[in-house]
Amino acid sequence: AQGRDIRMSDDRVEGYRNFMNKLYQAGRFVRMHVDDATPWELPDDLPVTDRWILSRLQRVIDEVRRGIEEYRFNEAGSAFYQFVWHEFCDWYLEMIKPSLSPETGEVERQVQRAVLIRVYETILALGHPFIPFLTEELWHALPGKRGLLYDRPYPAVDVGATDENVEEEMAHLMEVIRAVRNIRSELNVPPGRKVEARLKGQSEDLKFLRAHEEIVRRLARASLVAYVDADYIPVRDATAVVNDIEVCLPLEGLIDFGQEAKRLRKEVEKANAEYARVAGQLGNARFTANAPTDIVDALRDREAALEQKIARLGKNLELVSRYLT
Template identity: 35%
Template structure:
């Protein structure tokens, strides 16, 4: 290669006779003519030559150094499938030749990052993404997390700006949740008297153990994307969406000081554990949050990795909370379907098996706080179903929500009729297209398929609206 950098070729040419001499150092005398003036070959070896020496040339080789003793051979090499021959194989060859040992024990092969059309990024296409531009606008943690969680073993990934933005939203969610926690840790003392754990405390502590074990196992198997998605779901879907919301009354001091101390302790424990699990993916935001939380290590990166504590695993609490969350989700969805006012309270009925009825009733406060339920009735699964009520089944729990008094029947009927009319208009338009033989003959297959999908979607929505209108007539 004609480059300014790289290993220079150890070939020297006699200025007098042109004889080429290959040697470790510039020779003193030409073996042919006895001349003493030489010029070294101006070319350098290919970059893959120096890259092949990388595992040991960076450790002081050919000297025997402490760094060499510690780092060679290393454990894992991470690389793309496109340079297995150019780099991986050559490092192994050089390692075996000069070190008499392979340079690494495992090789983790990942896919390539392509543009949103699936094309390889290249200068000629002008479709490359400058990582510094992404970092400047969205942050380094966002880019890292998006790239790692978008990676699945053996597959390339497409770069979508929408995924960058959703990951930025995740970072914002973490930051805001942590700020909320810190604002409510005033007077926190880890050794202060605490009230017994409530169901939500037992559940989230148990889930932390599950997630720590799952993530560790996934990382050990190099399933980095799945591990990241597991952490994402735990932080956003469980800590933020559920535990923090449930803990708010205690954190706000609406119960006893001991109850507040318990909520604070659990929140610190869970948030700290979550930040440690997330740290390899988002090192900067997690370090910042860790330093702000009560901590016992000068940096999160050298703090102990979370290890599941079997004593905190509570499958009964997990089962009970799953049933309660499923019931609350069902009530929220039914209220949203009929446009019930957010602050409008309403009774609800839950049918569950014997193992769940008592714990659901005992935690009626969660329904009052998170689903605007003012009176919760819990019955056996074989009990008579409430009449004139919307129904949903989720995770083996039946939920019934009476609409009488919850909505304005006339207004809701008018709204649904208007929505139905709009759907019928769109359905007629699509049906007209699909009945046009000229359209079917000339339009691309994917366009025809898209119109057929629209027709099916509009038909299903119309049927749902008609069912709701029929139900409203019974109220």
């Protein structure tokens, strides 16, 4: 938060080291696919993933610029961090890999390279006030003759490149993928196993997902994406709700239900024990009156998180138990 003293923390230092390594690895990915610095004029009919990242890039440029101009450096740095790690690296780079493969047509690949290098160059320029030594080094590692990044104008917002509808549609698509991933993780589905994702909702709500099903299938590790009728009742499916869409995953053949039930019972027991300990601390009036505010707030957050975790584990245990009866 603005004006807050930050305690020295090895975990915090390690986290930012990991972030800078992420930015470096993204640079390696760019250099692996882009060997020509010739600027390309981008066509109007870009793929939805490119329109999304270019629109999100304008949003983060605006946030970072405003944060710096208003001396809210914590907010500027956080906006930059979140965009680079969680949108550019975690999502965009994964989405565009097929477009950079040799099987893709040369024109399509060249357009993809042009968007990729443009976004990465802007990221380096945007992050230069925060990590100047790293961004300058990564800048000069890119193809082509380059002057100092320090001398380049700071990125400015291009309002014409924003597309709110694409941002909303892509956010929804990513939430669906995230829901499948969460189910896989919580029920211990092996990473290499493909799942069948069944999506239940109104046809209008499913329209964008149908159009970009390949992204969902690939990033959710699904062998099949099926669109089920509104009267479909997922009695034995693991489910999650994303806005007006119900995401259903049949579990038969994916996991050992006996072993999974045993694991979940242990997790429930462990979570209940921790919850009792945290609730005991918060129920101690002397402790809450004398402990630092940030410690008490952290415990309250932990208590709320544990309540949600216990409910989620209970739901999963109930689901798995249906396969044992």
